[in-house]
Amino acid sequence: MVNNISDIEEDRSVVLRQLYRVQEELEYVYLHGGLGGKGEELDIKISKLKEEKQKVLIQLRYVNYCLALQEKEIKKSRDSVFGKLSNIIFSLNKKSKKRQSAKNKVEEDIKLILLSNYFDDEWYLEQYPDVKASGINPAEHYLQHGSKEGRKPSQLFDGEWYLEAYPDERG
Structure with missing residues (x-):
């Protein structure tokens, strides 16, 4: 089997040129075959050209098959690489958004605590020296x-x- 697309395309081009040559010879024989009374000889030549044409068509089908396989592998590889990369980026983006959302929530909650009349940051640090x-x-x-x-x-x-007095508030 051929290794890469450029080799396959080159083989395909060679096979197509062979096919066109055989087709032209066949047409020439058909158009000019009746001249000169060489009927049997022409029939043999036509038969050989038809066989050659059939072989070239088989080669062309094989080369087209190889090309399709190679293109499929490239697409699969590209899809795999891009798919994995886009999945990674999507996942990271999603995680980043979740982290950012969680961070924003924490920041909002901290803001509420700091603005609350029920939180005294100086008192808290005095009472809990480990936090300080x-x-x-x-x-x-x-x-x-x-x-x-x-x-x-x-x-x-x-x-x-507070949680004993209002048990519904317990999470």
Whole structure:
């Protein structure tokens, strides 16, 4: 089998030239065959040309088959590469959007906590020196860890009491 498309196309071109040559010879014999009284000789020549034409047509079909296989492989390879690449990009884009959306949600929640009358960032850092030592924003710490650990956001609010009083608020 032929290795690449350019080889296949070159073979195809050679086979087509052979086919045209055989076809022209056949036409010549048919048009000029009756002249000179060489009937039997012409019949043999016509028969040989028809056989050659049939062989060339078979070669052409094979070359076309090879070309189609090669094109299919290239398409499959291209689809595979582009498909994988586009899937990776789509996946990364989707993950990035999810991360960005989650980040935006966290930022909004932090903003709400900081603007709330029930969160005192200075008091929180005084009460929880580990948070102060970590350098994390106190509202972010409360949102991500402190509320789950039962830490109070300020002197004015007790999250445990609130969740006992309003059990529907527990997630």
